[in-house]
Amino acid sequence: MVTSTTTVPDAGPSTGSRSFLARLKSGDEIARIITFIFASTVVLITVLLVLQLWHDSSLPRHKFGLNFFATRVWDPIAEEFGALPFIYGTLVTATVSLLIAVPLGLGAAIFLAELAPQKISDTLQFFIDLLAAVPSVIYGLLGVFIVIPLMREYLQPFLKRTLGFLPLFQGPAYGVGFFTAGIVLAIMVIPYIISISREVLLSVPRDQREAALALGSTRWESTWKVVVPFARTGIMGSIFLALARALGETMAVTMVIGNTPTISASLFSPGYSIAAVIANEFTEVYLQSLIELGLVLFLLTFVLNGLARILLVVTTQKGSGMGHV
Amino acid sequence: MKRLAGLLLVVVALSGIVLAQNALLINGAGATFPNPIYSKWFDEFHKANANIQINYQSVGSGAGIKQTTDGTVDFGASDGPMTEEQLKAYSDKHGSGILHFPTVLGAVVPTYNIASVSASLNFTPEALAGIFLGRITKWNDPAIAGANKGVSLPAEDIVVVHRADGSGTSYVFTDYLSKVSSDWKDKVGKGTSVNWPVGLGGKGNEGVTGLIKQTPNSIGYVELIYAAKNNIAYGTVKNASGAFVKADLAGVSEAAAAKDMPDDFRVSITNAPGKKAYPIASFTWLLIPAKFEDAAKRDAMKNFLKWAITDGQKFAEDLDYAKLPKEVVAKEMKAISSVQ
Numbered sequence: 001m002v003t004s005t006t007t008v009p010d011a012g013p014s015t016g017s018r019s020f021l022a023r024l025k026s027g028d029e030i031a032r033i034i035t036f037i038f039a040s041t042v043v044l045i046t047v048l049l050v051l052q053l054w055h056d057s058s059l060p061r062h063k064f065g066l067n068f069f070a071t072r073v074w075d076p077i078a079e080e081f082g083a084l085p086f087i088y089g090t091l092v093t094a095t096v097s098l099l100i101a102v103p104l105g106l107g108a109a110i111f112l113a114e115l116a117p118q119k120i121s122d123t124l125q126f127f128i129d130l131l132a133a134v135p136s137v138i139y140g141l142l143g144v145f146i147v148i149p150l151m152r153e154y155l156q157p158f159l160k161r162t163l164g165f166l167p168l169f170q171g172p173a174y175g176v177g178f179f180t181a182g183i184v185l186a187i188m189v190i191p192y193i194i195s196i197s198r199e200v201l202l203s204v205p206r207d208q209r210e211a212a213l214a215l216g217s218t219r220w221e222s223t224w225k226v227v228v229p230f231a232r233t234g235i236m237g238s239i240f241l242a243l244a245r246a247l248g249e250t251m252a253v254t255m256v257i258g259n260t261p262t263i264s265a266s267l268f269s270p271g272y273s274i275a276a277v278i279a280n281e282f283t284e285v286y287l288q289s290l291i292e293l294g295l296v297l298f299l300l301t302f303v304l305n306g307l308a309r310i311l312l313v314v315t316t317q318k319g320s321g322m323g324h325v
Numbered sequence: 326m327k328r329l330a331g332l333l334l335v336v337v338a339l340s341g342i343v344l345a346q347n348a349l350l351i352n353g354a355g356a357t358f359p360n361p362i363y364s365k366w367f368d369e370f371h372k373a374n375a376n377i378q379i380n381y382q383s384v385g386s387g388a389g390i391k392q393t394t395d396g397t398v399d400f401g402a403s404d405g406p407m408t409e410e411q412l413k414a415y416s417d418k419h420g421s422g423i424l425h426f427p428t429v430l431g432a433v434v435p436t437y438n439i440a441s442v443s444a445s446l447n448f449t450p451e452a453l454a455g456i457f458l459g460r461i462t463k464w465n466d467p468a469i470a471g472a473n474k475g476v477s478l479p480a481e482d483i484v485v486v487h488r489a490d491g492s493g494t495s496y497v498f499t500d501y502l503s504k505v506s507s508d509w510k511d512k513v514g515k516g517t518s519v520n521w522p523v524g525l526g527g528k529g530n531e532g533v534t535g536l537i538k539q540t541p542n543s544i545g546y547v548e549l550i551y552a553a554k555n556n557i558a559y560g561t562v563k564n565a566s567g568a569f570v571k572a573d574l575a576g577v578s579e580a581a582a583a584k585d586m587p588d589d590f591r592v593s594i595t596n597a598p599g600k601k602a603y604p605i606a607s608f609t610w611l612l613i614p615a616k617f618e619d620a621a622k623r624d625a626m627k628n629f630l631k632w633a634i635t636d637g638q639k640f641a642e643d644l645d646y647a648k649l650p651k652e653v654v655a656k657e658m659k660a661i662s663s664v665q
Contacts, residue, residue: 077514144535152540174484174540176525259489259526270525280490280528283385284518285411 050298057292068292074261074277081289083296085261089178089271090300093253094246096182096267097189101242104186105193106235112194113201114223125198132191140255143184148175148256151183156268167265176258179267184252189242196241200234201227236312240305247301250275274300348375349625354382355389355402358431358493358548359609362644363402366637370629377625386493387517393612394418399622401612404431404493405500405517406591421616424664425590426630426657427608429638429646430581432549432572433498434559434605438537439464441479446560447472447569450596450604453562454506456483456544458513459523464542472563479542486536486545489526491517497607498546501595505604546605549577550645564604565596576603577647586653590660606647616665623664630661 023029054061060068060081071082112121152175159169204227212222228235258270259280274297278290353363360383367379384392386403393401394415406425407415415423435448452468455461461468465478488495499515513519525540527533530551537543549572552559561569570576583599584592596604613630617623634657638648649657 073520075520076518077516077520144539148539172482172484174525176536254489254528255532259528260521260524272526276489280526281518283388284491285387285391287391 050295053291053295053298057288057295060286060289060292069296072261072263076281076284076286079286081286081292083274083293085263086272086274086277086293087296087300088263089181089257089261090247090273090275090297092178092267092271093181093185093257093273094243096179097185097246098239098243100183100186101190101193102239105190105238105242106197108190108194109197109201109235110223110228112198114219114227121198125195128191128194132195136188136249136252137255139184139188140252142187143180143252143256147180147184151175151180168267171264171266171268173268174258174270176256177268177270178257181253181257181271181273182267184256185246185249188249188252189245192242192245193238196238197231197235200231200238203234204230233312233316236308240308243304243308244301247304248275248297250279254279348378349621351377351379351400351622351625352382352398353379353389353400353402353611354384354392354398355612356386356404356493356609357383358404358550359402359429359646361550362429362640362646365640365644366629366633369637369640370632373632374625374628377629379629385491385517386496387491390612393423393614400614400626402610403612404607404609405496405515406593406610407612419614419616421614421665424613424615424660425610426613426634426660427590427649427653428611428633429641429649430577430594430606430608431497431646432577432603432606433494433501433546434549434552434572435544435546435562436534436537436552436557436559437544438540439479439481439542442476444473444476445558445571446476447563448560449563450501450505454502454509457485457487457502457522457524458506458508459485472569481542484540484543485521485524486527486533486540486543487521487524488530488533488546489528490532492529493517493607493609494530494546494548495519497595497605500593500607501605504593504596549573553645562604564600564602565598566600566602568600570601570603572603572605574642574645574647576601577606578650580604580606581608581647581653582650586656588660590653590657613664615663627661627664631658634658 068083072084073080073082152173156173163169208226209222212226253273254276259272260270261272262269274293363381371378389401389403392398449472455468465480470478496517499519503510503515527536530547533545533547537545561571564570579599580594580597580602583597583602584594594606634654641648
């Protein structure tokens with residue numbers, strides 16, 4: 001007993017260091033350290049970003065306090081700044097884009113992963129990856145020259161005629177505005193949803209499908225009731241990514257949203273988003289208020305991602321509970 | 326052979342470094358509006374004085390003032406004169422003042438898109454202020470129609486378009502509206518970015534033009550240079566003497582000559598008197614420290630300024646800027662010699 005207890009502390013470090021050296025030699029430890037440093041830079045950058053935004057926005061934070069979130073006025077001459085119309089615009093455009101992009105993207109991903117022949121699926125995937133790589137200014141131009149005229153001449157008058165009783169579809173049809181920005185954003189984020197969801201659906205084990213089919217379900221039932229729920233986490237991940245992109249998109253949005261800080265129930269109304277106002281006015285002397293807007297955008301992204309994650313955990317628990325039943 | 330090539334490369338690189346060390350590098354930043362002529366000037370000046378290289382970043386007037394005050398650039402440029410507060414911030418930080426030197430002039434013109442109207446429209450100050458305040462909402466409003474007898478204006482809603490990004494163009498336009506409308510002055514004010522009562526925002530002159538071209542029954546404002554270069558139709562504006570003037574370079578210079586120039590050159594020439602004066606015009610300024618730490622930089626800058634307001638002016642009209650009036654040049658020459 002005594003000998004063993006005395007030898008153990010001796011042996012412990014020596015074997016540990018020997019194995020550390022050995023691991024170092026074999027490269028494992030080096031790889032671990034290097035990749036750890038790389039991984040930690042992500043955290044470091046995030047922390048530094050928040051600190052910098054926090055530090056640089058001290059003036060407006062002290063001057064406006066929480067009113068910054070509730071004020072609707074953005075008046076550089078009177079030096080009165082409020083984030084509310086920009087927060088509203090950011091949320092509305094992101095919501096519209098997801099309402100369009102999620103059903104379309106998910107439907108396309110299901111077709112590509114489950115129903116389409118391999119060749120067609122791969123060819124289409126190539127085009128989708130291409131779409132995801134198009135610079136946002138190109139989507140902005142597409143918005144300016146194609147979506148805006150279409151909206152003004154056809155879609156907005158049509159919606160006014162048919163659904164005009166809803167406050168969502170009232171007011172003059174300028175072509176630019178929340179709705180147009182949402183549509184352009186949807187076009188931009190659909191490739192992300194399709195691409196990631198397709199990969200996730202393809203990685204669902206074959207047994208799952210075979211089990212469902214063996215139990216007598218149709219192809220669609222096996223897809224919709226077994227494969228899609230199995231891939232739920234990954235699909236949600238693709239939607240998070242789309243949401244993050246929609247919240248932060250700058251160039252394309254500023255080209256089509258109308259750049260007017262308004263809060264209006266009508267989707268036809270011109271609006272403004274946080275990223276767009278920062279891009280437009282960053283050369284101005286009230287830069288600190290814009291930096292605070294940047295901080296708000298960061299918070300917004302953070303909170304929405306958090307909520308989405310909570311939602312995911314809750315639904316996953318429900319799902320597994322049902323699985324047990 | 327490979328070694329020789331390598332050696333040559335090193336020699337070339339080294340001589341490049343030596344050259345770069347010999348050249349005097351001066352950095353400036355600011356207004357985007359005069360960027361085309363400033364680039365031309367710095368280029369021409371460098372050709373004549375190979376040892377002086379002036380770098381200019383067109384980051385916007387606001388950023389130019391900020392960087393000059395922070396001391397990150399040697400000089401700044403702005404489409405609007407610095408405010409008393411900004412001047413104070415500069416002298417508090419540097420212990421000496423900053424001087425304004427007008428370099429060229431530009432103008433802002435109202436441009437519109439009404440399908441049924443092909444004639445050039447006349448705008449009174451009241452009509453422009455009313456439209457941009459959102460009080461005049463129909464094209465056939467008497468305030469517009471009264472100055473356009475014989476033109477049948479439609480009973481359509483006016484869509485107002487303004488700049489979304491901070492710009493000297495907006496500064497000049499809002500400075501003008503503040504002078505002709507007390508309501509505008511009280512409710513909105515003048516600045517590179519303001520809280521617009523109505524309208525859509527476009528990014529840059531091209532963004533505003535794009536929105537106007539696409540949106541029926543719209544009106545906006547762009548720089549004269551931009552309108553001229555892109556063949557955009559624009560209306561006349563009634564000046565302080567009661568005459569409707571179509572913006573051109575002569576009218577802008579006339580506006581500049583009409584105003585008495587103060588000693589610090591911080592003058593607004595919007596709504597200037599004079600029969601031919603175009604009312605929405607402005608100088609653009611270089612912001613030069615009154616006191617340089619570096620004597621070589623000071624001398625180079627003074628030489629450049631003297632050259633720009635005399636010989637350099639010949640490049641102005643080709644690039645659609647209005648030249649400085651003679652009296653202003655003479656006054657500036659005196660002020661340049663006071664730079665220490």
